[in-house]
Amino acid sequence: xxxxxxxxxxxxxxxxxxxxxxxxxxxxEETRRRVMDAAKRHGYRPNPSxxxxxxxxxxxxxxxxPTGAAVDIDPHFVEFLSGLGDYARSHELDLALSPADAxxxxxxxxxxxxNRQVDAVYISSPRPADxxxxxxxxxxxxxxxxxxSEGFDFDYPxxxxxxxxxxxxxxxxxxxxxxxxxxxINGNERETFAIHRERGMRRALAxxxxxxxxxxxxxxxxxxxNGYRAARRLLEEAEPxxxxxxxxxxxxxxxxxxxxxxxxxxxxDLSLIAHDDVFPWLRPENFPVPLSTTRSSIRLAGAxxxxxxxxxxxxxxxxxxxEVWPVDLVVRGSVAGAPV
Amino acid sequence: xxxxxxxxxxxxxxxxxxxxxxxxxxxxEETRRRVMDAAKRHGYRPNPSxxxxxxxxxxxxxxxxPTGAAVDIDPHFVEFLSGLGDYARSHELDLALSPADAxxxxxxxxxxxxNRQVDAVYISSPRPADxxxxxxxxxxxxxxxxxxSEGFDFDYPxxxxxxxxxxxxxxxxxxxxxxxxxxxINGNERETFAIHRERGMRRALAxxxxxxxxxxxxxxxxxxxNGYRAARRLLEEAEPxxxxxxxxxxxxxxxxxxxxxxxxxxxxDLSLIAHDDVFPWLRPENFPVPLSTTRSSIRLAGAxxxxxxxxxxxxxxxxxxxEVWPVDLVVRGSVAGAPV
DNA sequence: AGAGGCTTCCAAAGCGCTTTGGCTATTTTG
DNA sequence: CAAAATAGCCAAAGCGCTTTGGAAGCCTCT
Numbered sequence: 001x002x003x004x005x006x007x008x009x010x011x012x013x014x015x016x017x018x019x020x021x022x023x024x025x026x027x028x029e030e031t032r033r034r035v036m037d038a039a040k041r042h043g044y045r046p047n048p049s050x051x052x053x054x055x056x057x058x059x060x061x062x063x064x065x066p067t068g069a070a071v072d073i074d075p076h077f078v079e080f081l082s083g084l085g086d087y088a089r090s091h092e093l094d095l096a097l098s099p100a101d102a103x104x105x106x107x108x109x110x111x112x113x114x115n116r117q118v119d120a121v122y123i124s125s126p127r128p129a130d131x132x133x134x135x136x137x138x139x140x141x142x143x144x145x146x147x148x149s150e151g152f153d154f155d156y157p158x159x160x161x162x163x164x165x166x167x168x169x170x171x172x173x174x175x176x177x178x179x180x181x182x183x184x185i186n187g188n189e190r191e192t193f194a195i196h197r198e199r200g201m202r203r204a205l206a207x208x209x210x211x212x213x214x215x216x217x218x219x220x221x222x223x224x225x226n227g228y229r230a231a232r233r234l235l236e237e238a239e240p241x242x243x244x245x246x247x248x249x250x251x252x253x254x255x256x257x258x259x260x261x262x263x264x265x266x267x268x269d270l271s272l273i274a275h276d277d278v279f280p281w282l283r284p285e286n287f288p289v290p291l292s293t294t295r296s297s298i299r300l301a302g303a304x305x306x307x308x309x310x311x312x313x314x315x316x317x318x319x320x321x322x323e324v325w326p327v328d329l330v331v332r333g334s335v336a337g338a339p340v
Numbered sequence: 341x342x343x344x345x346x347x348x349x350x351x352x353x354x355x356x357x358x359x360x361x362x363x364x365x366x367x368x369e370e371t372r373r374r375v376m377d378a379a380k381r382h383g384y385r386p387n388p389s390x391x392x393x394x395x396x397x398x399x400x401x402x403x404x405x406p407t408g409a410a411v412d413i414d415p416h417f418v419e420f421l422s423g424l425g426d427y428a429r430s431h432e433l434d435l436a437l438s439p440a441d442a443x444x445x446x447x448x449x450x451x452x453x454x455n456r457q458v459d460a461v462y463i464s465s466p467r468p469a470d471x472x473x474x475x476x477x478x479x480x481x482x483x484x485x486x487x488x489s490e491g492f493d494f495d496y497p498x499x500x501x502x503x504x505x506x507x508x509x510x511x512x513x514x515x516x517x518x519x520x521x522x523x524x525i526n527g528n529e530r531e532t533f534a535i536h537r538e539r540g541m542r543r544a545l546a547x548x549x550x551x552x553x554x555x556x557x558x559x560x561x562x563x564x565x566n567g568y569r570a571a572r573r574l575l576e577e578a579e580p581x582x583x584x585x586x587x588x589x590x591x592x593x594x595x596x597x598x599x600x601x602x603x604x605x606x607x608x609d610l611s612l613i614a615h616d617d618v619f620p621w622l623r624p625e626n627f628p629v630p631l632s633t634t635r636s637s638i639r640l641a642g643a644x645x646x647x648x649x650x651x652x653x654x655x656x657x658x659x660x661x662x663e664v665w666p667v668d669l670v671v672r673g674s675v676a677g678a679p680v
Numbered sequence: 681a682g683a684g685g686c687t688t689c690c691a692a693a694g695c696g697c698t699t700t701g702g703c704t705a706t707t708t709t710g
Numbered sequence: 711c712a713a714a715a716t717a718g719c720c721a722a723a724g725c726g727c728t729t730t731g732g733a734a735g736c737c738t739c740t
Contacts, residue, residue: 050696099425390726
């Protein structure tokens with residue numbers, strides 16, 4: 001059932017039927033009802049390919065997905081996607097994942113924009129002065145960044161959590177508990193979120209005259225193994241930290257294992273706080289010692305990004321509005337006063 | 341730059357240019373070279389929307405993604421996607437994720453097929469007599485199932501791993517080591533892979549005159565917490581199992597925690613084998629006691645599924661070929677002879 | 681030399697929608 | 711009451727590609 005057939009069966013022109021269905025004003029309300037009704041009854045759905053060709057809109061949200069044998073998509077992505085999809089579904093949007101060579105995403109961005117394959121894109125895990133940002137900004141496609149970049153002379157729309165504030169609070173708590181030697185096991189130091197977290201932690205320490213030595217920061221890919229290694233190195237030093245803040249639950253698994261291997265205990269010898277993106281399959285309260293966390297649902301973020309993208313596509317949202325979500329500090333058994 | 345302009349600039353008809361570009365025979369080889377050359381020089385790329393409208397082919401692989409507040413996409417998905425994307429990239433295919441109400445995926449399948457939004461789909465986590473299979477089969481869109489279903493009167497193309505064989509081997513090893521009370525912590529019992537694993541394990545036990553009692557099987561969603569709970573229940577019974585086979589690494593985390601909480605040891609009191617889909621961020625060799633696993637890279641499976649879908653789209657693959665990959669049994673420290 | 685067959689090209693008709701530019705009544709306005 | 715505005719509808723022109731149905735030119739064959 002296509003427009004032609006439908007309009008013929010209603011003895012109306014395609015123009016009128018099209019307009020009736022798309023809510024244009026120049027059509028009699030009763031006619032509109034007739035049309036709407038017939039469309040529903042016959043299950044008419046406009047062909048998206050045709051509509052896309054005519055309007056240039058695709059009804060899709062795009063994501064350029066870096067791939068390659070050496071590239072690991074991180075498990076956060078699926079949770080984010082889950083939220084994004086949840087919203088997208090209710091608004092008849094589909095997602096287009098365009099795999100790209102991790103070393104050359106630009107070509108792919110240009111292609112999907114030139115071909116009008118998607119109405120908007122979202123960008124994740126931005127770095128300072130991230131080239132993708134500058135690119136989509138000049139390409140002029142609606143976009144939202146999940147996270148933040150830095151060092152641009154233009155503003156851009158983003159959704160981020162208050163990483164700096166979160167880690168500031170975490171560190172502040174530890175300092176208040178008497179800890180003097182803190183360490184940070186961070187994610188990739190080239191990503192903005194990691195920079196912000198470090199910044200927040202330093203700020204909290206500085207407020208009490210403490211510092212975060214170079215040897216007390218580890219920036220690594222967020223795997224269990226890296227968490228373990230980082231923790232071992234830290235804890236085997238001459239003056240080991242008495243508290244660690246850690247950028248992910250998965251790394252925290254490794255930290256806990258390291259602590260055990262060294263015959264230490266949490267929170268007796270070491271206090272631990274980790275950031276929790278809220279995975280259904282790994283929960284901080286189920287750690288051997290319930291883990292204190294800075295918590296923010298990445299899934300909700302996905303839904304919100306989808307919502308804002310939809311708003312941008314339909315012109316409801318404009319400008320470079322940034323949105324920063326506060327992060328909960330959830331204290332559980334893994335923190336205690338500094339050992340004497 | 342579109343076809344019209346290009347053909348005009350070459351003083352050829354659109355027909356000829358189109359044919360030259362698409363490799364049709366009815367065009368002079370020299371003309372073809374001229375056309376190809378000019379196309380490349382001017383960076384001409386056919387508009388996919390137009391092509392799609394004309395041909396009905398979209399250049400996309402589809403996946404219907406169940407969503408909803410209660411639906412958790414499992415972290416395996418992202419690894420699979422990673423492999424899929426890796427292959428898709430090299431063949432200029434994009435992925436279309438269509439979010440669907442988890443209770444009504446049919447509507448979405450019908451929509452993407454009717455609208456010709458994708459050239460092929462893949463189906464994951466099938467169940468016996470899975471409705472999606474029957475549906476796509478009648479809808480007549482190329483597809484591949486990742487996993488297997490059962491109980492159909494038609495064949496279908498799939499890629500699966502030898503779950504039954506894997507768990508058979510795992511159980512057989514444990515039996516050979518003298519274990520008599522084995523338990524299985526499985527995934528959702530309604531999914532075929534879980535059924536196959538149970539079947540494999542039962543078969544191994546039966547071969548030695550042993551059985552797997554109802555109380556020695558737990559079928560749960562694959563989270564750390566569920567692994568913990570299942571293990572506790574099993575181990576707190578009057579006659580606890582001396583060996584557990586577990587369907588996922590994530591659940592195995594929980595099992596390990598339960599064992600510790602009960603003051604038991606691996607492999608002294610309990611031998612443990614888990615299935616490993618090969619995540620970059622959680623490796624069995626890094627468990628407190630290196631974990632024995634049945635191993636199969638889900639990422640490679642993703643790449644293979646993409647490859648076969650591409651072959652099906654272009655007509656290179658036909659029929660209902662099933663492909664079953666063998667699974668490695670990797671023995672590490674977590675298994676030992678049954679306690680005396 | 682004329683019929684038949686290739687080769688190589690083209691004009692034009694889709695694909696199914698949106699949108700422009702009218703056109704005809706009907707209503708409002710001065 | 712004529713003129714102007716408005717409401718409601720339509721025909722037709724795109725959007726940019728593929729594909730159908732020729733057609734012209736040149737060979738080959740009898």
